Amino acid sequence: MNDSFIIKLLTITWRWSVFLMFPVLIFGYVELTGLSLSEFDTGVNHHKWLLVSLYFLYVLLWWRLNLRVMDLIVRRRWR
Numbered sequence: 001m002n003d004s005f006i007i008k009l010l011t012i013t014w015r016w017s018v019f020l021m022f023p024v025l026i027f028g029y030v031e032l033t034g035l036s037l038s039e040f041d042t043g044v045n046h047h048k049w050l051l052v053s054l055y056f057l058y059v060l061l062w063w064r065l066n067l068r069v070m071d072l073i074v075r076r077r078w079r
Helices: 003-033 037-042 045-077
Strands: none
Touching: 003 037, 003 045
C-alpha cells in the first residue's frame, strides 16, 4: 500500500474523529447516566466539565498516538 495514501487516511481520520468525538461523548454520557439531553443541558456544570475534560484527554491521546504512527510510517519509508 502506498505510504502517502496511509498518511492522507490518517490525517482525514484525525480531523473527523476530533470533529465528531464531542457529540459522541455527549451521546454516550447521556445514555450511560440515563439523563435526558435537556436535563444534561440545564443541569449541573460538573457533568459538562467532565465531558470537556474527557474530550481534551481524547485529543491529547490521539495527538500523541498520531505522532507515533506518523513517525513509524516515515521510518518505514526510509527502509
